[in-house]
Amino acid sequence: MAHGYLRHLSAGTRLCAVFxxxxxxxxxxxxHNAAFEAAGLDWAYVACEVDPTYLGEAITGARRxxxxxxxxxxxxxxxxxxxxxxxxxxxxxxxxxxTVAFEAEVDGEWFPVGQIDPTGRAIRSKGYNTDxxxxxxxxxxxxxxxxxxxxxxLLGAGGAARAAALKLADEGVLELWLVNRTIPKxxxxxxxxxxxxxxVTVDVGYPESDVEIILNGTSLGLKSGDPLPLDVDRFPLERxxxxxxxxxxxxxxxxxTAAHAAGCQTANGLGMLLYQGAAAWELWxxxxxxxxxxxxxxxxxxxxxxx
Ligand SMILES: NC(=O)c1ccc[n+]([C@@H]2O[C@H](COP(=O)([O-])OP(=O)(O)OC[C@H]3O[C@@H](n4cnc5c(N)ncnc54)[C@H](OP(=O)(O)O)[C@@H]3O)[C@@H](O)[C@H]2O)c1
Numbered sequence: 001m002a003h004g005y006l007r008h009l010s011a012g013t014r015l016c017a018v019f020x021x022x023x024x025x026x027x028x029x030x031x032h033n034a035a036f037e038a039a040g041l042d043w044a045y046v047a048c049e050v051d052p053t054y055l056g057e058a059i060t061g062a063r064r065x066x067x068x069x070x071x072x073x074x075x076x077x078x079x080x081x082x083x084x085x086x087x088x089x090x091x092x093x094x095x096x097x098x099t100v101a102f103e104a105e106v107d108g109e110w111f112p113v114g115q116i117d118p119t120g121r122a123i124r125s126k127g128y129n130t131d132x133x134x135x136x137x138x139x140x141x142x143x144x145x146x147x148x149x150x151x152x153x154l155l156g157a158g159g160a161a162r163a164a165a166l167k168l169a170d171e172g173v174l175e176l177w178l179v180n181r182t183i184p185k186x187x188x189x190x191x192x193x194x195x196x197x198x199x200v201t202v203d204v205g206y207p208e209s210d211v212e213i214i215l216n217g218t219s220l221g222l223k224s225g226d227p228l229p230l231d232v233d234r235f236p237l238e239r240x241x242x243x244x245x246x247x248x249x250x251x252x253x254x255x256x257t258a259a260h261a262a263g264c265q266t267a268n269g270l271g272m273l274l275y276q277g278a279a280a281w282e283l284w285x286x287x288x289x290x291x292x293x294x295x296x297x298x299x300x301x302x303x304x305x306x307x
Pocket of ligand 1: 002007073076077078096131155156157159160161180181182183185217218219220222245247254269270272273274276279
């Protein structure tokens with residue numbers, strides 16, 4: 001506890017959490033707790049290892065225990081759609097839930113429990129997606145590549161990649177290629193994109209042409225010894241301008257090392273984590289997120305100091 005984040009814990013402390021498996025790599029507690037402290041809020045954020053078999057029970061448990069909100073990470077973002085009481089438009093549009101806000105009913109209207117006294121009131125869980133907007137902002141800031149009119153090779157078809165693919169299509173990418181271990185999941189996603197965004201050309205498999213962006217939305221690279229998430233014999237990294245890895249810990253994945261060596265611009269997922277976290281924080285607290293405090297906390301957590 002180098003930064004004393006827990007010093008405000010009391011019987012009245014409001015709680016938030018991230019559920020995932022694995023979860024020990026998460027930098028979200030450092031980011032959110034620093035923001036609570038900066039805002040003078042008696043709130044705390046913890047990381048919970050949740051087996052996917054028990055995701056529904058864990059969300060219900062948090063609701064019953066008066067938690068204000070949750071983040072969901074690998075492998076829960078798709079399944080969570082089944083386990084929340086309400087879906088925000090963002091979760092419906094991007095097809096995955098990475099943020100849950102618990103809400104209490106007051107005179108027929110619903111308010112985040114973190115912003116009122118929920119004692120004795122009906123509580124529901126509402127699922128949001130704050131990943132999609134965060135990714136676009138991070139791509140523009142960190143890679144300095146405009147996704148609109150870009151050709152993108154997207155690796156993965158899980159919760160994060162699905163939201164990314166739909167959002168990129170919505171942004172007006174020129175062409176999208178989807179590569180995933182489980183090919184039918186990529187095909188299903190491609191079909192959905194073709195229906196919803198007929199102007200976007202979408203294919204399953206590796207591109208014939210060069211691309212502006214390779215985006216890793218798989219969890220390959222989280223564990224040491226993981227193979228690269230793409231087959232470089234089929235698509236050499238030299239054929240991409242920029243490579244964005246949604247993974248932020250390790251800060252430099254084998255994919256980013258190889259991409260840097262191939263002369264690509266590179267960025268890890270820290271910017272995306274920051275912006276999705278700030279949006280979740282605002283949903284829970286109703287306040288403006290202290291972005292620079294959160295950025296600095298992430299820098300300390302992942303790099304051991306600001307970047
Ligand atoms: N920076 C951020 O803010 C941020 C936000 C969201 C996610 N992420 C990162 O994005 C990654 C994906 O998260 P998620 O929530 O989308 O997880 P998810 O829903 O569990 O999806 C995992 C994806 O990785 C693929 N995959 C997993 N193990 C694999 C293996 N051994 N070989 C090949 N492919 C494999 C899966 O393929 P199958 O479909 O074949 O299972 C799927 O496409 C994670 O690393 C997560 O940390 C970062």
